[in-house]
Amino acid sequence: MNYETKMDLSSADDGALDHDRGESAEGSSSRKRLWIILAIVGALALAAVLLTGGEETEPFTEDRTGELAAVTVMSPGSTTIEGQINATGTLAARREMPVGVTGEGGRVQSVLVEPGDWVGAGQVLAVIDRSVQTQQTASQSAQIAVAQADADLAQANLDRALQLVERGFISQADIDRLTATRDAAVARVRVARAQLGERQARNAQLNIVAPAAGLVLERAVEPGQVVGPGSGVLFRLARGGEMEVLAQVGEGELAQIPVGATGRVTPVGSEKTLTCQVWQKSPVINRETRQGTVRCAMSYDEALRPGGFAKVELASGTMDAPRLPESAILSDDKGSYVYVVDGENTVQRRDVEIGMISGDGIAVASGLDGSERVVLRAGGFLNPGEQVRPVAAKAQ
Incomplete structure (x- = not known):
């Protein structure tokens, strides 16, 4: 009997132990699930902070009560607002002067200027060989001397004839003939002198000169080169060194910019800012780009290089708004x-x-x-x- 009782107690104890082990395993599983949930919530919170950059920006917040x-x-x-229009433009000479051959041309003997040089009005830019023209000038001068000698002889013959006509040795018809000969000789002198003047003028045109004072922008001729009227542009000058920027602006902005408005120009590649003044607005609008050109004049500066780009800030007036x-x-x-x-x-x-x-x-x-x-x-x-x-x- 005692043996059976002990067996029952042992069995009961084993059942209690199994029950306690089941409860312990179940609690451990619950704690694991709790830790997993907390880890997921933390990861989501961290992702939200990273996505928002750590800042909480709300376009508007709703009241806690949910009302408004x-x-x-x-x-x-x-306020009084000063208008400003930003644009880009191309630098150029305000008044560009192309210079070419005005005479008969020939072989270039020497070129006297370089791009970047300042020249005065009438200054020689290049000299063309004139050895042949010099001989022609000498020949024309000799022709004048010949014609003048013929005129002097004709005048002397006429003077002697006038002395003899009173004595009846020469008729009036002879006098008329000698007078006509004298007049023709004098006319030939004037023709020879005019031809000499023409030759000298042509020789003067052999020198390529600056039509006005300015800055040499381009040189397209070298010594030894043969040039003529069809050679095209040999030099480009900026009259007075004056420059401008051709700013491209929209048609709406073009109407806001008055002539005389000031602006600031910053050439690309330079930190220097220069002032300019609007002197002309384009009367037409480009059909494709819907833009117009504003021409803004400025004085010469070493930072300005025609053909380059520049940033332009133009004043477009003020308004109260x-x-x-x-x-x-x-x-x-x-x-x-x-x-x-x-x-x-x-x-x-x-x-x-x-x-x-x-x-x-x-x-x-x-x-x-x-x-x-x-x-x-x-x-x-x-x-x-x-x-x-x-x-x-x-x-x-």
């Missing part, structure tokens, strides 16, 4: 608009017309007077007629 959305608003007021950040202005098929919050904290759409654009913001040409409370951000999440809780923007 808070939006940032500001009253822009009205509200100015808003870019985030406040929206657009759709109907045009540009902003959201304003009225006295009952209701969102209303207000169509506006954009004016000058600068680094400080966008001017509103029409649609606002500056006293409205304009939604600065998150306008895309709002709808007209929606109730909101406006929060005034902090002063910058």
Whole structure:
């Protein structure tokens, strides 16, 4: 009997131990699941922080009670805005003077200037060999002497004949013939002198000279080269060294730039900023690019190289208007608009017309007077007629 009882107790103890082991295994499994869930939540939180860059930016926040959305608003007021138009352009000589052969040409004997040299009006740029023309000039001078001798002889014959006509030795017809001979000889003298003058003028044109004072930009001739009227441009000069930038701007911006407006020019590859003044606007618009050319004159500077590019900042006048950040202005098929919050904290759409654009913001040409409370951000999440809780923007 005792033996059986001991066996029962042993069996009971074994059952209790198995029960305790089951509960211990179940608790361990629960703890593992808890740790796994916590690890997943932590990983998701870390991924969210990395994706947002560690910053919490909300276009607008909803009240904890779920009643109204808070939006940032500001009253822009009205400020005087100086318009500025940025463009790119090509540097060029304001008045470029192409210089070529004006005479009969010949072999170039010497070239006296280089690109970058300053020259005066009438200064010789290149000399053409004139050995043949010099002999022609000497021959023409001799022809004048021959003609003058014939004229002197004709005059002497006429003078003697006039003395004899009174005595009746020579008739009036002889006098008329001698007079005509004398007149023809004198005329031949004048012809010879005119031919000499023409020859001398042609010789003078053998020298290639500067038509006006300026800066030599290009040289396309070398000693020994044979040139003529068909040789094209041999030198290019900038009259007075005056330069300009040909700025390309849109047709809308072109109308905003007045003649006489000032600007700043920064040549590409240079840190120097130069001033310029608009002296001409293109009367036509390019049909393909929808742009026009603004010609802005400036004085010579070593940083200016015709043919190069430059950045141009042109003043386009001033205007009094509200100015808003870019985030406040929206657009759709109907045009540009902003959201304003009225006295009952209701969102209303207000169509506006954009004016000058600068680094400080966008001017509103029409649609606002500056006293409205304009939604600065998150306008895309709002709808007209929606109730909101406006929060005034902090002063910058």
